[in-house]
Amino acid sequence: MAPALDRALREGTGTPRTLHEAMRYSLTGEGKRVRPALCLASCEAVGGRVEDALAPAVGLELVHTYSLIHDDLPCMDDDDLRRGKPTNHRVYGEAMAVLAGDALLTRAFEVVAEADLPVEARLDCVRILAEAAGPAGMVGGQALDLETEGSEDVDLPTLQYIHTHKTGALIGAACRLGGRAGDGRAEEIAELGRYGEKIGLAFQIVDDILDETAGPDQLGKESHKDRARGKATYPRLLGLRESRARVEELGKAAVETAGRFGDRGMSLEVLARFIIQRSR
Amino acid sequence: MAPALDRALREGTGTPRTLHEAMRYSLTGEGKRVRPALCLASCEAVGGRVEDALAPAVGLELVHTYSLIHDDLPCMDDDDLRRGKPTNHRVYGEAMAVLAGDALLTRAFEVVAEADLPVEARLDCVRILAEAAGPAGMVGGQALDLETEGSEDVDLPTLQYIHTHKTGALIGAACRLGGRAGDGRAEEIAELGRYGEKIGLAFQIVDDILDETAGPDQLGKESHKDRARGKATYPRLLGLRESRARVEELGKAAVETAGRFGDRGMSLEVLARFIIQRSR
Numbered sequence: 001m002a003p004a005l006d007r008a009l010r011e012g013t014g015t016p017r018t019l020h021e022a023m024r025y026s027l028t029g030e031g032k033r034v035r036p037a038l039c040l041a042s043c044e045a046v047g048g049r050v051e052d053a054l055a056p057a058v059g060l061e062l063v064h065t066y067s068l069i070h071d072d073l074p075c076m077d078d079d080d081l082r083r084g085k086p087t088n089h090r091v092y093g094e095a096m097a098v099l100a101g102d103a104l105l106t107r108a109f110e111v112v113a114e115a116d117l118p119v120e121a122r123l124d125c126v127r128i129l130a131e132a133a134g135p136a137g138m139v140g141g142q143a144l145d146l147e148t149e150g151s152e153d154v155d156l157p158t159l160q161y162i163h164t165h166k167t168g169a170l171i172g173a174a175c176r177l178g179g180r181a182g183d184g185r186a187e188e189i190a191e192l193g194r195y196g197e198k199i200g201l202a203f204q205i206v207d208d209i210l211d212e213t214a215g216p217d218q219l220g221k222e223s224h225k226d227r228a229r230g231k232a233t234y235p236r237l238l239g240l241r242e243s244r245a246r247v248e249e250l251g252k253a254a255v256e257t258a259g260r261f262g263d264r265g266m267s268l269e270v271l272a273r274f275i276i277q278r279s280r
Numbered sequence: 281m282a283p284a285l286d287r288a289l290r291e292g293t294g295t296p297r298t299l300h301e302a303m304r305y306s307l308t309g310e311g312k313r314v315r316p317a318l319c320l321a322s323c324e325a326v327g328g329r330v331e332d333a334l335a336p337a338v339g340l341e342l343v344h345t346y347s348l349i350h351d352d353l354p355c356m357d358d359d360d361l362r363r364g365k366p367t368n369h370r371v372y373g374e375a376m377a378v379l380a381g382d383a384l385l386t387r388a389f390e391v392v393a394e395a396d397l398p399v400e401a402r403l404d405c406v407r408i409l410a411e412a413a414g415p416a417g418m419v420g421g422q423a424l425d426l427e428t429e430g431s432e433d434v435d436l437p438t439l440q441y442i443h444t445h446k447t448g449a450l451i452g453a454a455c456r457l458g459g460r461a462g463d464g465r466a467e468e469i470a471e472l473g474r475y476g477e478k479i480g481l482a483f484q485i486v487d488d489i490l491d492e493t494a495g496p497d498q499l500g501k502e503s504h505k506d507r508a509r510g511k512a513t514y515p516r517l518l519g520l521r522e523s524r525a526r527v528e529e530l531g532k533a534a535v536e537t538a539g540r541f542g543d544r545g546m547s548l549e550v551l552a553r554f555i556i557q558r559s560r
Binding site: 023137 | 379390
């Protein structure tokens with residue numbers, strides 16, 4: 001993954017040095033690469049070659065990284081630590097961090113549009129990524145998260161809306177992108193989308209749980225931030241025990257969906273189990 | 281243009297209300313719509329139908345609007361006034377302004393990918409737009425502008441690099457997008473790109489001149505900001521008279537290029553004259 005991510009930044013091709021450094025700083029390093037992994041596994045699940053899904057996988061990580069940089073900004077979550085390192089704006093300043101995020105997002109669409117895939121597939125991938133990352137997807141979830149912050153009466157449906165958009169949309173897209181890049185049938189891609197929705201929600205509940213229970217060493221970022229900011233979370237609304245039960249349930253359903261792809265769904269199954277285990 | 285811009289935001293299709301409002305606030309209103317106009321005129325120049333270039337034109341205005349919102353942020357240019365109204369973050373807060381910009385940028389690629397054009401043309405348009413807006417284009421120019429701010433020894437080549445990237449790249453893209461959407465030949469699209477480069481540089485020099493000479497009523501934003509922030513500008517490096525001479529020269533060359541498209545280049549010619557006249 002790392003060489004592909006590095007190539008995506010195309011050093012020496014017209015990007016000013018500091019901007020390039022700021023982009024690279026957040027893109028490379030200790031990410032879990034969950035979205036690229038899901039994208040590649042989904043491509044595998046429909047019988048595609050891993051190489052086919054590489055460009056969408058890189059595009060996903062570029063989009064995810066931009067969202068982290070902007071999320072960490074002082075005017076947003078104001079975080080100092082991310083993936084065990086100082087956040088982008090702590091190193092390069094706020095203005096450069098905004099631009100680095102903007103540049104990563106823009107570059108994502110270029111990378112996907114330039115994928116080594118038939119034009120129809122490339123175009124579909126651009127649309128899937130844009131829809132999932134945009135105002136009716138990830139950014140929409142972030143906006144609602146922002147609006148409800150500090151509010152005492154966020155109910156479970158609202159929280160679920162925030163989670164399915166803020167995190168779930170891009171994770172669902174990761175699976176559908178892999179399916180589309182691997183030339184899967186429409187029903188397969190839809191099935192992958194359902195798998196992704198479950199995994200995406202489970203993943204976010206795990207994040208909520210870890211924010212409560214883990215220390216900064218384990219997280220690579222500050223913990224207990226959600227509670228401090230008065231954010232609605234699953235543990236806060238349902239308690240830890242019930243939150244963990246939800247993760248198990250979603251994970252089990254995801255494993256079952258992965259099973260429908262037979263041997264080819266093996267990686268998807270492994271990824272689902274990996275995500276559930278993080279919450280224990 | 282206004283209905284097409286409004287449609288691009290697709291009210292009621294999953295975008296949270298405040299985010300939608302913030303996007304709409306900056307997108308609609310008193311913009312000059314220079315980039316869409318150049319895109320449509322370029323489509324005309326190669327014999328295309330105006331409708332063909334509508335989606336790329338909307339995409340350009342979405343990208344341009346996002347860049348204004350992020351540019352105006354307190355950590356960037358810290359502007360209170362834009363197009364005669366309070367800037368986005370003054371109305372919706374910094375965090376929502378960051379998200380509104382992110383959402384507009386993302387949506388731009390979706391709009392272009394969904395254009396009513398053959399798939400190859402749509403894909404080319406996505407690539408042209410992403411390249412021009414990204415780290416080797418507009419954002420690259422902004423990053424270098426940021427880095428050289430307050431520096432006493434910015435020379436003309438550096439300033440020209442900043443201008444051709446920060447403003448020129450997207451204006452050049454506007455012309456090439458119109459040419460591509462109108463199914464122009466490769467040589468025609470290249471010619472349109474050259475026209476766009478000239479117009480783009482002229483446009484930015486005019487902006488520099490107006491920042492020195494015009495009042496806020498005329499600009500719809502605060503004036504004398506460049507000097508206050510120690511920004512390198514054409515008037516500062518070359519003086520007002522020489523800056524105006526450059527605009528005339530670039531404009532004349534652009535009019536000449538427009539002339540090569542015969543009667544179909546009429547709108548491009550008019551736009552070139554319009555841009556020169558702003559500086560007088």
